[in-house]
Amino acid sequence: MTNGRSRLFLVSPPNPDPATFPAVFEAAAAAGDVASLLLRFTDTAEATLDLIASIMPSGYDHNVAIIVEGDAELAANSGADGVHIAASADAYSAARTLLGSDRVVGALSNGSRHAAMELGELGVDYIAFDQTTQLEVGSVPGGETVNPLTWWSQLFEVPCVGFDPVECADIAPTIAAGADFIRPPDAMWSSADRASETVRRYNTQIDATQ
Amino acid sequence: MQHSSRLKLLFAALLTAVLVFCGTVPPASANYDGAFEAYVARDYDTAFRLAHDAANAGDARAQTMLGSLYAQGRGVARNKQEAIRWYETASGQGHAGADFELALLYLDGSSGEADLARAIEFFTRAAEKNHAVAQFNLALIYAGADGRQPNWEKTHEWLARSAEQGFAEAQYNLGVLYAQGKGVEENQVTSAHWIGLAAQQGLSDAALDYGFMVFRGQGVQKNEQLGARWLLFAAEKGNVVAQNRMARLYRAGVAVQTDPVEAAKWHILAREGGRVDDNLDEFLETLTPEQRQSADERVNAWRTQFAAQAAEN
Numbered sequence: 068m069t070n071g072r073s074r075l076f077l078v079s080p081p082n083p084d085p086a087t088f089p090a091v092f093e094a095a096a097a098a099g100d101v102a103s104l105l106l107r108f109t110d111t112a113e114a115t116l117d118l119i120a121s122i123m124p125s126g127y128d129h130n131v132a133i134i135v136e137g138d139a140e141l142a143a144n145s146g147a148d149g150v151h152i153a154a155s156a157d158a159y160s161a162a163r164t165l166l167g168s169d170r171v172v173g174a175l176s177n178g179s180r181h182a183a184m185e186l187g188e189l190g191v192d193y194i195a196f197d198q199t200t201q202l203e204v205g206s207v208p209g210g211e212t213v214n215p216l217t218w219w220s221q222l223f224e225v226p227c228v229g230f231d232p233v234e235c236a237d238i239a240p241t242i243a244a245g246a247d248f249i250r251p252p253d254a255m256w257s258s259a260d261r262a263s264e265t266v267r268r269y270n271t272q273i274d275a276t277q
Numbered sequence: 278m279q280h281s282s283r284l285k286l287l288f289a290a291l292l293t294a295v296l297v298f299c300g301t302v303p304p305a306s307a308n309y310d311g312a313f314e315a316y317v318a319r320d321y322d323t324a325f326r327l328a329h330d331a332a333n334a335g336d337a338r339a340q341t342m343l344g345s346l347y348a349q350g351r352g353v354a355r356n357k358q359e360a361i362r363w364y365e366t367a368s369g370q371g372h373a374g375a376d377f378e379l380a381l382l383y384l385d386g387s388s389g390e391a392d393l394a395r396a397i398e399f400f401t402r403a404a405e406k407n408h409a410v411a412q413f414n415l416a417l418i419y420a421g422a423d424g425r426q427p428n429w430e431k432t433h434e435w436l437a438r439s440a441e442q443g444f445a446e447a448q449y450n451l452g453v454l455y456a457q458g459k460g461v462e463e464n465q466v467t468s469a470h471w472i473g474l475a476a477q478q479g480l481s482d483a484a485l486d487y488g489f490m491v492f493r494g495q496g497v498q499k500n501e502q503l504g505a506r507w508l509l510f511a512a513e514k515g516n517v518v519a520q521n522r523m524a525r526l527y528r529a530g531v532a533v534q535t536d537p538v539e540a541a542k543w544h545i546l547a548r549e550g551g552r553v554d555d556n557l558d559e560f561l562e563t564l565t566p567e568q569r570q571s572a573d574e575r576v577n578a579w580r581t582q583f584a585a586q587a588a589e590n
Contacts, residue, residue, distance in 0.1 A: 139477055143503055157479025164510040165503070181317060185589075 073238075073273050074102035075266065076195075076228050076248035077131075080256055081107045085118045091262045092122055095255070096129035098263035099270040102248060103132040103171075105151050108141075119145040132171055139165045139172075149173065149192065154182040159189055175230060176215065187223045194219065195228035198244065220245030238272045249273065309339045316342060325352030332363060340367035341375040348378070357387065368399070376403035377411045393418075404435060412439035413447045429460030440471060449475035449483040456496075465496030473497065476507060481514035488519065492532070505532035512543060515583060517550035524557055537564060541572035546579060 077095060079088065083106065092104060104126065108115050119133065123146065126133040132148040135141050139162035142150040149171025152158045162172045173193040176183045183194055196215040219227045226247035233241045233249050241249060255265035312327035325346050331339030344363035347356045361382065367375035380399035383392045397418060403411035416435035421427035433454055439447030452472030455464045469490050475483035484507045490497050492504025505526055511519035520543045526533050527540035541564055544557040564572070 137477075140473065140503065143506075144498070144500070152477075155479060158477060159479070160513070161477055161479040161484060161510050164513065165506050179317070 072277055073242045073247055073249055074100060075269055075273075076103055076105065076250050077101055077255075078105045078230075078232075078250050078253070079107050080253055081109050083107075083118065083256075085114060085121065088118070088256070089121045089125065091256055091259045093125040094259035095262035095266050096125050096131045098266035101129065101131045101266060103134050103148075105134045105136055106147075107136045108138070115141065116145050119147055123147070134171055134173065142166060142170065151175065151195070153177060154179065154186055154194070156182070156185050156189060159186055159191060163190070173228070180218075183219065184222070187219075187225045191225060193226045193228055193248065194223075195230035195248075197231050198229045198241070198246070199231045214244040216241070216245035220247070235268055235272050238269065239276045242273070242276050308334070309336045309342075312339060312342060321346060321352030323352075332366075335370075337367040337370040337372035337375065340364075340370070341372055341378065344375065344378060348382075357382075368402070371406070373403040373406035373408040373411065376400075376406070377408050380411065380414070404438070407438070407442065409439045409442040409444040409447065412436075412442075413444055413450075416447070416450070427459075429454070431460075433460035440474075443474075443478075445475045445478035445480045445483070448472070448478070449480055449486075452483070452486075465490075467496075469496030476510075479510075479514075481511045481516050481519075484508075484514070485511040485516050485519045488522075501532040512546075515550070517547045517552040520544075520547035520550065521552045521554055521557075524554070528557070528560055538568050538571045538575065541568065542575040542579065545572060545576050 077092075079092075095101060096104075104122070106119065106122070119135065119141075123133055125131070126148070134149045134151050135145065135147045136151045137153070139150040139152065141147070142162075143165050147170075150162050150166060151173045152162055152175070154174045154177045159172060159174060166172060171192045173195065174183075174186050174191050175195045176197070183196075186194060196219065198214055198216050216227050216229055219225075227245060228248040228250065229241045229244075229246035230250060232252035233246075234252065238249060249269065251265050251269055255262050308327045308331035312324045312331060315321070315323035315327060324342070328339045328342045328346065332343045340363045344360045344367065346352050347363065348360035349355065361379070364375045364378045364382075368379055376399045380396045380403065383396035383399060385391065397415070400411045400415040400418070404415045412435045416432045416439065419428045419431040419435065433451070436447050436451040436454065440451040448471045452468045452470070452475065454461055455468035455471065457463065469487070472483050472487045472490065476487040487497075488504045488507030488511060489495070490504075491500055491507060493499065505523075508519045508522050508526070512523045523533075524540045524542075524544035524547060525531075527536045527543065529535070537560075540557070541561055544554060544561065547554070548558075561569070
């Protein structure tokens with residue numbers, strides 16, 4: 068952890084319900100500090116543009132970056148703040164060319180150290196690691212394992228996301244491991260009350276840690 | 278899109294270590310993990326030593342890696358027979374990566390005689406285990422890459438399975454099948470969908486075609502600015518058709534700000550790549566000496582950066 072206070076990196080359920088999700092997200096964003104919302108879509112129907120449009124005002128009001136999973140063109144067309152791609156230098160350069168330097172291009176590590184470092188050098192805005200399951204990136208010859216967040220944060224200024232959801236009790240060790248961004252579990256989206264309660268509780272815990 | 282849409286055979290050069298060795302999940306093996314780490318770090322002596330131990334202990338991934346180390350002469354003296362022996366051992370355990378390697382050896386004949394039937398047999402084995410590159414290569418063989426009569430239905434079937442797994446080359450070629458109505462009913466929207474996915478993965482041929490589709494609104498929402506961004510990406514990746522098109526767009530100020538120096542830069546690069554354009558040659562003559570000098574400087578800077586990227590890959 069080198070870049071100040073850790074922040075929340077919210078991740079929507081896949082294909083969020085346009086009827087209910089915007090209000091739940093507004094409750095989350097209004098409840099405390101949130102860095103970003105990653106919107107996950109498994110199909111890019113017309114409805115996704117409407118959903119993004121209905122979420123952007125909350126993001127703007129509360130200074131939460133709205134990031135679209137996997138589809139740089141959807142990000143470009145919808146005016147979202149950025150895209151979250153799989154770790155690949157080619158996909159990164161395509162996304163960067165489409166979105167320009169002002170918008171966010173972040174990547175999810177595929178477990179390859181080489182790919183992560185290449186993206187770090189290319190100028191990726193963040194890199195996310197499945198910190199509890201990605202052993203390859205953290206293991207060294209000889210078998211000793213290293214948390215990928217720790218490995219990364221010692222090498223790069225580029226912030227990193229603990230992409231495996233973190234229970235509130237595990238915030239301190241995750242931050243200690245090097246996470247700049249923390250992802251709460253998806254259960255937070257079950258209602259507006261639950262969403263705002265989660266954001267408050269996680270922020271309190273982050274403050275207590277640092 | 279006829280200028281660039283075509284089926285292209287893809288051989289081992291494109292494979293990463295991950296694609297080759299991963300696959301079916303064997304019992305955990307610390308030696309294999311260490312060997313993999315060492316391989317990725319290009320420490321082939323260590324990779325060979327650890328893979329050898331794990332292979333002898335029965336780890337199919339390690340057996341495939343060992344075969345690959347013997348085949349390439351990395352960490353050990355090159356030995357095709359040993360390579361084949363280890364691939365066959367891993368293949369016998371059902372390892373798709375080993376099936377794939379054997380298929381390649383039969384295809385190019387480096388194992389002795391080229392044997393297309395056996396290559397197809399091993400590609401099929403790997404493809405049925407969902408090996409995306411094997412599925413892709415099998416599709417291309419059915420497309421007549423070996424000079425036989427094409428079977429477009431089979432080509433479509435295997436391209437679709439590979440594309441569904443996210444393999445960019447397969448996504449692109451599947452999009453081409455839909456554009457041309459081969460093995461499947463012509464459908465420009467489905468074509469744009471698949472070619473767009475391949476473009477997003479950074480495949481420059483796909484970005485070029487997709488850029489034209491977006492620019493014209495062919496199978497996808499028309500958006501000249503976004504289309505131009507895709508063409509710019511393909512141009513940056515060294516595609517001479519895209520470079521020529523960016524030169525024209527910058528010259529005319531269509532979808533981008535008019536910029537004579539950028540127009541000249543892209544035209545000079547496209548011309549070096551063999552893409553002639555008399556109109557743009559005439560345009561070069563109209564530049565001021567300062568503009569021409571700036572363009573030449575940008576050409577040199579682009580070349581330097583492109584060469585550095587090529588060296589890294």
